[in-house]
Amino acid sequence: MPFYSTLMATSIVVLYFLLAVNMAQEASSMAVKNVTLLGQHPSPHIVAQDLQRRVNVSITRREMLTYATDDSSTSCLTGNPIDDCWRCDPNWHLNRQRLADCGIGFGQYALGGKGGRYYVVTDSSDNDAVNPDRGLSGGPFKTLDGRGANVHITGGGCITLQYITNVIIHNIHIHHCYQSGNTNIRSSPTHYGYRTKSDGDGVSVFGSRDIWIDHCSLSHCKDGLIDVIMGSTGITISNNLFSHHDEVMLLGHSDDYLPDSGMQVTIAFNHFGEKLVQRMPRCRRGYIHVVNNVYSRWEMYAIGGSGNPTINSQGNRYTAPANPNAKEVTKRVDTASEHWKGWNWRSEGDILMNGAFFVASGEGLELKYEKAYSVEPKSAALIDQLTMNAGVLGSRSNKLGKWTDGGGGEGGVDDSENDYGEDSDASSNPNSMTLILSFFISLSSYMFLCSSCNQIVLL
Secondary structure, X not given: OXXXXXXXXXXXXXXXXXXXHHXXXXXXXXXXXXXXXXXXXXXXXXXXXXXXXXXXXXHHHHHHHHHHOOOHHHHXXXXXXXXXXXXXXXXXXXXXXXXXXXXXXXXXXXXXXXXXXXXXEOOOOOOOOOOOOOOEOOOOOEEXXXXXXXXXXXXXXXXXXXXXXXXXXXXXEEEOOOOOOOEXXXXXXXXXXXXXXXXXXXXXXXXXXXXXXXXXXXXXXXXXXXXXXXXXXXXXXXXXXXXXXEEOEEEOOOOOOHHHHHOEEEEEOOEEOOOEEEOOOEEEOOEEEEEOOEEEOOOOOOEEEEOOOEEEEEOOEEEOOOOOOOOEOEEEOOOOXXXXXXXXXXXXXXXXXXXXXXXXXXXXXXXXXXOOOOOOXXXXXXXXXXXXXXXXXXOOOXXXXXXXXXXXXXXXXXXXXXXXXXXXXXXXXXOOOOEEOOEOOOOXXXXXXXXXXXXXXXX
């Protein structure tokens, strides 16, 4: 069996994709104005309708091919439009950048490093955040692609995307992240600045747009697993596995931060798994499309919110916990019913199990959502098929070929420990190192992580 290395980047792992200082100043000024965000779709219900149409097309294609032929090449079809877009090609590894054509939902326009150049990092022991080794410039259009490798970002500040556009993060383990910082960090070839402590999120999206997080496994972080705040929009969070965490996902900075009214986030085909408590997600303002996810119990609630967010729940399976006081899927956080009864929270085609119930709300709801539901979600009955490969591909039964394999087929990496119990907490490692992925390249870059060469490869 080929040798597959586990790349453990301990301590601070930072992706500070910082744009010009004037963007930070502009975003700050937006806090006092309710303006339309760059990248905000004028008709979010059309995006929701298009996503469901794509799912139905993929399901229909799978069913037709199953009946029409016994060809084993059709077995890769799952009805999941993201995976069916690239995984059925046995030579996918020869055209990795095609991944950017497979996005759905509000983050579908994230190009990542499509059309860009490759970059190779051969040493992860980067201990100087002001004068790092060769790396990637602060700028947009980057893809971090871990297909075919076993890559862990862990034991530090993990990933921050700040004032950035067009980033794709794919097939990465992210776990045991904690607060770190209070240091100078270079954000471009000509500038570095002082950074205060991070929150301890797995992925923090701050003032950014056109971001796609796909097929990652996230657990055990100090704060949230994914936070999307401060005027971010155009986000898709798909095919991920979430487990072992309290406050899973926060969308929106605060009830009073008006720019987050333009936040638009798609949450699709994820598996909310073991030992999760709340915030799957917790929403403030914005339009949140939650579609075809599996919720395997929660301790407090699944979907919460305040500040009048719009929540569009379609074709999910919600399994309530045994606790008779925690059967409700939804929670209006610190808000009296006379205030939230007009919020547009809608459940369509959801499967509610073990006593779970969804409290919908919104005046004139049927009229408002008529267009969004003109394509009826038939996908809930196939939810296991749609989410069967959630999380990092190559873990346990999710086999994915080594990136250098001629066939790009089976024989992927072996990762029998993907729940990252407390005993594996990398933050306790006294020999932990800092990895700053800072790449000084003027062109857009495509990045992937190489298992066969015992190094991190960023393109």
